[in-house]
Amino acid sequence: MPEHTTPAPPTKAVSNGIAPPELDLPYPDRPEIITSNLLKLTELASDQRKRLIFKNLVTHLHQFISETGITTEEWMNTIQFLTRVGKTCTPIRQEFILLSDVLGASALVDALNHPAVGGTTESSVLGPFFTDDAPDLNAGDSIASEGSGEYLFVEGYVRSTSGNPIADALIETWETDSHGFYDTQKAIRDIPDCRGRLRTDKDGKYSYRAVVPVSYPIPADGPVGDLLQLMGRHNMRPNHLHLVIEAAGYHKLTTALYPEGDQFLASDAVFGVKKSLIVKFRDVNDEAEARRRGFPKGGSFKLLEFDIVLASKEEWSATQAQLQKQ
Numbered sequence: 001m002p003e004h005t006t007p008a009p010p011t012k013a014v015s016n017g018i019a020p021p022e023l024d025l026p027y028p029d030r031p032e033i034i035t036s037n038l039l040k041l042t043e044l045a046s047d048q049r050k051r052l053i054f055k056n057l058v059t060h061l062h063q064f065i066s067e068t069g070i071t072t073e074e075w076m077n078t079i080q081f082l083t084r085v086g087k088t089c090t091p092i093r094q095e096f097i098l099l100s101d102v103l104g105a106s107a108l109v110d111a112l113n114h115p116a117v118g119g120t121t122e123s124s125v126l127g128p129f130f131t132d133d134a135p136d137l138n139a140g141d142s143i144a145s146e147g148s149g150e151y152l153f154v155e156g157y158v159r160s161t162s163g164n165p166i167a168d169a170l171i172e173t174w175e176t177d178s179h180g181f182y183d184t185q186k187a188i189r190d191i192p193d194c195r196g197r198l199r200t201d202k203d204g205k206y207s208y209r210a211v212v213p214v215s216y217p218i219p220a221d222g223p224v225g226d227l228l229q230l231m232g233r234h235n236m237r238p239n240h241l242h243l244v245i246e247a248a249g250y251h252k253l254t255t256a257l258y259p260e261g262d263q264f265l266a267s268d269a270v271f272g273v274k275k276s277l278i279v280k281f282r283d284v285n286d287e288a289e290a291r292r293r294g295f296p297k298g299g300s301f302k303l304l305e306f307d308i309v310l311a312s313k314e315e316w317s318a319t320q321a322q323l324q325k326q
């Protein structure tokens with residue numbers, strides 16, 4: 001993630017060099033003229049896509065302000081809230097992603113950009129806890145340090161839509177420990193825990209040891225937590241395993257798997273759950289099998305079998321072309 005940078009204080013006032021527009025802009029002495037002038041100004045943006053985005057931003061923002069009759073005090077509170085969101089961000093805490101998540105924006109962008117097609121595995125939100133320092137693991141290795149939760153073994157195949165195995169696909173996975181914390185939320189994080197990177201073998205198979213994730217609260221100690229309180233909403237996510245899968249020639253998939261039975265599946269605070277991503281754990285009460293799979297204390301473990309289907313780049317492009325036409 002990018003480091004914090006604080007801009008140096010300006011040494012002199014500098015114009016951006018853009019000339020006054022040759023547009024009919026009446027003085028904005030009535031509310032509706034402010035909106036109509038700004039809509040005219042959106043036409044100055046350099047390309048059609050930017051013009052469309054700015055026009056809609058202005059239209060809906062101004063509509064929101066007008067229709068709610070928002071007060072000066074409420075607007076100042078909003079600005080102070082957004083300021084707090086920014087100030088809460090650190091190299092390992094992303095409060096703006098959290099805000100996007102609880103407002104359903106992340107899930108909506110994802111759903112519109114990644115429609116389910118051709119039997120591919122559906123996507124889910126990335127969330128704010130991905131880091132790029134997960135250790136590289138071999139098949140069957142554990143992503144979790146011993147004692148961080150109940151044993152779980154995850155395995156399956158990565159395939160194309162026509163069922164062909166995808167070898168050497170890179171899988172990044174991360175999860176909470178049994179206390180509902182990601183490693184980045186701990187006071188001391190010497191090394192990454194409950195996260196790892198592994199590759200599929202020649203048959204497209206992947207496997208790793210993990211721990212059973214638990215449902216967890218998204219951070220309540222910042223401005224997004226305050227927002228949920230104001231809205232009267234809980235801040236819980238159902239338990240899940242995050243997965244990002246990349247393979248040469250295939251579209252990158254960001255998804256998560258949600259074990260069935262969790263009480264927060266339907267009201268996930270960040271709207272990440274899709275029916276096809278709800279999975280079933282199988283109890284394996286077999287001491288020898290637990291040891292064979294590499295669990296140091298043996299005993300029993302839970303087994304999750306899940307196959308992943310990726311869209312090829314061509315299939316992905318064809319879907320995007322169709323979306324553009326709609």
Ligand SMILES: [Fe+2]
Nearest residue numbers: 127129240242
């Ligand atoms: Fe998560």
